Amino acid sequence: MAGCLRKVLLPLPRATCNTSQLETIQNFAVQLKALRSLSTGSPRCMSTKDNSDYVINPVYHNRNPRNLEKMALARKRLGWKFQSPRKDYYNKLVLMRSSRHTNAWVEHQSGKIVVSASTAEHAISSQLYSLNDVSACENVGRVLAQRCLESGITEVFFDEASESTLSEKVSSFLQAFKDVDIALTEPEVQDKKFSPGVNYDGYNRYAEPKAWKEDYQDV
Amino acid sequence: MAACMSIRRPMLSIVRASKCFIAQPVRYRWKPPDKDAVIFPKFSERLEEWKSAYEPPASYGINIGFHFHQDKKQDANRALDGKSRRDKKKHLEAAARHRKLRIDMDTMREDWNKESMPDHVCRIAEHYGIFHDMFDGAHFHPVVPLEVAFDHSEELFTPVCYGNIIPASETSKEPSIIYNSSEDSLWTLIMASPDGNLEENQKELLHWFIGNIPGSAMDKGEQICKYLQPFPPRGTGFLRYVFVLFKQEGKMDYAKLQRSIGGGSLRERSFSMHQFYKAHQSSLTPAGLAFFQSEWDTSVTSVFHNELDMKEPMFEFIHPPEYLPAQIQFPHKEPFNLYMDMYRDVKDLQEEVLKLKLSTVDPTKPPAPKLKYPNSDALPNEAPSWLRAKIQHQRLGQYQWRDLYEDRD
Numbered sequence: 235m236a237g238c239l240r241k242v243l244l245p246l247p248r249a250t251c252n253t254s255q256l257e258t259i260q261n262f263a264v265q266l267k268a269l270r271s272l273s274t275g276s277p278r279c280m281s282t283k284d285n286s287d288y289v290i291n292p293v294y295h296n297r298n299p300r301n302l303e304k305m306a307l308a309r310k311r312l313g314w315k316f317q318s319p320r321k322d323y324y325n326k327l328v329l330m331r332s333s334r335h336t337n338a339w340v341e342h343q344s345g346k347i348v349v350s351a352s353t354a355e356h357a358i359s360s361q362l363y364s365l366n367d368v369s370a371c372e373n374v375g376r377v378l379a380q381r382c383l384e385s386g387i388t389e390v391f392f393d394e395a396s397e398s399t400l401s402e403k404v405s406s407f408l409q410a411f412k413d414v415d416i417a418l419t420e421p422e423v424q425d426k427k428f429s430p431g432v433n434y435d436g437y438n439r440y441a442e443p444k445a446w447k448e449d450y451q452d453v
Numbered sequence: 454m455a456a457c458m459s460i461r462r463p464m465l466s467i468v469r470a471s472k473c474f475i476a477q478p479v480r481y482r483w484k485p486p487d488k489d490a491v492i493f494p495k496f497s498e499r500l501e502e503w504k505s506a507y508e509p510p511a512s513y514g515i516n517i518g519f520h521f522h523q524d525k526k527q528d529a530n531r532a533l534d535g536k537s538r539r540d541k542k543k544h545l546e547a548a549a550r551h552r553k554l555r556i557d558m559d560t561m562r563e564d565w566n567k568e569s570m571p572d573h574v575c576r577i578a579e580h581y582g583i584f585h586d587m588f589d590g591a592h593f594h595p596v597v598p599l600e601v602a603f604d605h606s607e608e609l610f611t612p613v614c615y616g617n618i619i620p621a622s623e624t625s626k627e628p629s630i631i632y633n634s635s636e637d638s639l640w641t642l643i644m645a646s647p648d649g650n651l652e653e654n655q656k657e658l659l660h661w662f663i664g665n666i667p668g669s670a671m672d673k674g675e676q677i678c679k680y681l682q683p684f685p686p687r688g689t690g691f692l693r694y695v696f697v698l699f700k701q702e703g704k705m706d707y708a709k710l711q712r713s714i715g716g717g718s719l720r721e722r723s724f725s726m727h728q729f730y731k732a733h734q735s736s737l738t739p740a741g742l743a744f745f746q747s748e749w750d751t752s753v754t755s756v757f758h759n760e761l762d763m764k765e766p767m768f769e770f771i772h773p774p775e776y777l778p779a780q781i782q783f784p785h786k787e788p789f790n791l792y793m794d795m796y797r798d799v800k801d802l803q804e805e806v807l808k809l810k811l812s813t814v815d816p817t818k819p820p821a822p823k824l825k826y827p828n829s830d831a832l833p834n835e836a837p838s839w840l841r842a843k844i845q846h847q848r849l850g851q852y853q854w855r856d857l858y859e860d861r862d
Contacts, residue, residue, distance in 0.1 A: 284716060284717065284718030284719070284720075284721075284762075285718050285719050285720075285761050285762055285763050286762075287720070288651075288652060288718070288719050288720055288763065289652055290651045290652065290766050291651055291652060291653075291654060293771075294651060294654060294686070294689060294768055295654045296648050296689050296690055296691075296692065297582065297586050297647055297648050297654065298581070298582065298647075298648050298690070298691055298692060298693050298746070299580075299581065299582040299585075300580070300581055300582075300616075300691070300746075301648075301689075301690040301691050301692075302690070304690060304691050304746075305690045305691075305770075307770060342580065346576075346580060347576070348576070348577060348580050349573070349577065350573070354525070355565065355568060355569055356564060356568055357561045357562075357563075357564035357565040357568050357569070358556065358561060360564065361545075361554075361556035361557065361560065361561065362542070362545070362549070362554070362556065363542045363545035363546050363548070363549035363554060364538075364549060365538075367549060368552055369548070369549040369552055369553075369554040369555075372552070372555075373554070373555065373556045376555070376556070376558070377556070377558070377561060380558060381573075383617060384614035384615060384616070384617050385577050385614065385615050385616040385617065386616035386617050386618050386691075386745075386746050388618070406552070426772035426775070427855065428852065429852055429853050429855065430791070430794040430795045430797065430802065430852055430853055431794065431795070431797050431798065431799035431801075431802040431803075431853065432774075432777060432795075432796060432797070432798065432799060433774065433798075433799045434798050434799075435800075437774060438774050438777070439774050439775060439776045439777060440777045440779070440796075441777070441778060441779035441780075442776055
C-alpha cells in the first residue's frame with residue numbers, strides 16, 4: 235500500500251474525500267444518478283461512448299521510479315549529522331577536475347550516474363582550446379545543464395563543502411546551471427502531517443512486533 | 454555498555470573468542486538474531502542475501518537492439534589529428550583566455566549523436582525504468598537519433614528528448630517525427646505510456662501506433678491506432694510517455710492488431726509492449742527512443758470530459774502508516790483525550806470532522822474564508838481545559854481538524 239495513490243471518486247476538493255467518506259460519496263453518486271434518470275429520463279446517464287464500462291482502479295500505482303523523487307515524497311538517505319560528503323540527496327552534482335580532463339556528472343543516491351559530460355568526449359573537446367581551464371569548466375557546465383534539462387532533472391544537490399565555490403572554475407561551472415534555472419538545492423522531503431487514528435480495516439502498524447534489523451538497534 | 458550494542462563489537466568478540474576459546478557474551482537490547490549462531494555470515498554472504506531480495510526481470514541484461522560500439526581511442530586520435538592540441542586549437546586561445554569561448558551547442562549535439570548518445574540515452578532510460586516496465590528488463594541502444602517535437606507555430610515547438618518535462622496542454626496535437634533513414638527501409642513507431650493505464654496498472658496505454666513507414670515519411674505509413682493526447686490524472690505526479698522506433702525486416706501485417714485496438718477506446722488501447730515485441734521479435738528491432746514526462750494541468754480536465762467522455766478521477770498519496778505502540782490502560786503523563794484519539798478508528802474521527810463541517814456549510818453560499826486570527830474569540834469560561842484545547846485545535850485546523858479547512862486556501 236505504501237507509495238500508492240488512492241482514487242478520490244468525485245471531482246471534489248481533496249479534503250472532503252477521506253477514506254471513510256469514500257463510501258458515503260460513492261453511494262451518494264449512485265443515488266444522484268438514479269434520481270436524475272427517474273426525474274428527467276435523460277439519456278445522458280446512459281453513455282453510448284466507448285469508455286462507459288471503463289473501471290478506474292481505486293488504488294493507482296505510478297510505476298515511474300522517479301515520480302516520488304520529483305514530488306519530494308521519496309525517502310532520502312540521511313547519513314550522519316556532520317558526515318562529509320553528505321548523503322541526503324536524490325541527485326548530486328559532481329565536478330571532477332584532473333590534470334588532463336574536466337568531468338562532471340549527476341549521480342543518483344543509488345550510486346548510478348544519470349547524466350554526464352566530459353572533455354573526453356570528442357563532441358565537447360573539439361571546440362575547446364584547453365581541456366582543464368576555466369572555459370572548459372564553463373562549457374562542460376553548459377552541456378551538462380542542457381542534458382539535465384533534457385532528462386527531466388530540474389533540481390540537483392551540490393555539496394559546497396566538496397568544492398570551493400570561490401574558485402573561478404567552480405563558480406563559472408555553477409553559473410551555467412543558474413542560467414538555465416536548475417536549482418542547486420533539492421526540496422525537503424514532505425513528511426506526513428500527524429493525524430490521530432488507526433485504520434483498523436486496512437494495513438496498520440498497531441503494536442507491530444519489533445523486528446530484528448541489522449542497523450538500527452540503538453535508535 | 455553502549456559499545457556492546459553496536460554491530461561491530463560482537464565481531465571483535467568472536468575474533469577474541471576464537472583465539473582463547475572463550476565465548477564472549479553479547480548483549481542485545483531485545484531479540485538476538487539467533488542465540489546459538491556464533492559465526493556471523495561473511496560480507497559476501499550478506500551481500501548475496503541482500504541482492505536476492507531484489508529479483509530483476511527475466512530478460513534483464515539481454516541486448517535486443519542494434520550493435521553499438523564506441524571507439525574512444527579513435528575519437529581521441531581524430532581530435533588531435535597527429536598534431537599537438539595547442540597547435541591545432543591556436544585560434545581558440547584568445548577566446549579561452551578572455552573567458553569568451555562558448556561552444557556551439559548544435560554542433561556539439563550533432564557530434565554527440567554520432568559519438569556517445571546511444572550509450573547515454575540507454576543509461577537514462579534504464580534510470581527511468583523504461584526497459585524494466587516495457588521490455589521486461591531487456592535493453593537496447595537507440596542508435597537512430599529520433600527527433601520528436603510538438604509544433605505550435607513555425608518557430609515555436611516543444612522537443613521531446615529523454616525524460617524532459619512537458620506540460621500536458623502542449624501535447625494536444627500529434628508531434629512531428631524526424632529521423633534519418635534510407636527510403637527503402639520500413640519502420641514502426643509506437644507511443645505508449647507505462648504509467649497511463651488506469652485500469653490495469655501493470656500494462657501500458659497505447660497512444661499512437663504507425664506501422665510500415667517507408668523511410669521517414671510518417672504520412673505514408675499505416676495508422677494502426679490514432680493519436681491520443683496524454684492525460685496524466687490529477688494527483689498522480691509525473692507519468693512517462695515513450696516513443697519507440699522499430700526497424701522492420703520487411704513489410705508487416707498489422708491487420709489483426711488493428712482489429713483489436715483500432716476502436717480507440719481506453720480498454721482497447723490497453724497494451725503490453727513486451728508481449729507485442731515478443732510476438733514480432735524476428736522482424737522488428739528497436740532502433741530509436743525518446744520519452745517525456747507530463748503532469749496534470751487544467752487541460753486534462755477537458756480531455757476527460759470531451760474526448761474520453763468520462764468523469765475526471767482524482768488521486769491523493771497514501772502515506773505509509775506509522776508505528777503505534779500497544780494501548781495501555783494507565784498511560785503516564787499523556788493527555789487522556791489526545792491519547793484516546795490516537796487509538797480511535799480513523800473512520801470515526803473523520804465522520805466527526807465531516808459532521809462538524811457539514812453543520813457549518815451553507816450550500817447556497819461559497820465557503821467562508823479561513824480567518825486570519827481564528828483563536829482571537831474568547832473561549833467558553835465553563836469549559837474544562839481539554840475541551841478548550843479541542844476548540845482551539847478545531848479553530849486552527851490542527852490534527853484531524855485539518856480537513857475542515859484544507860480546500861479553503
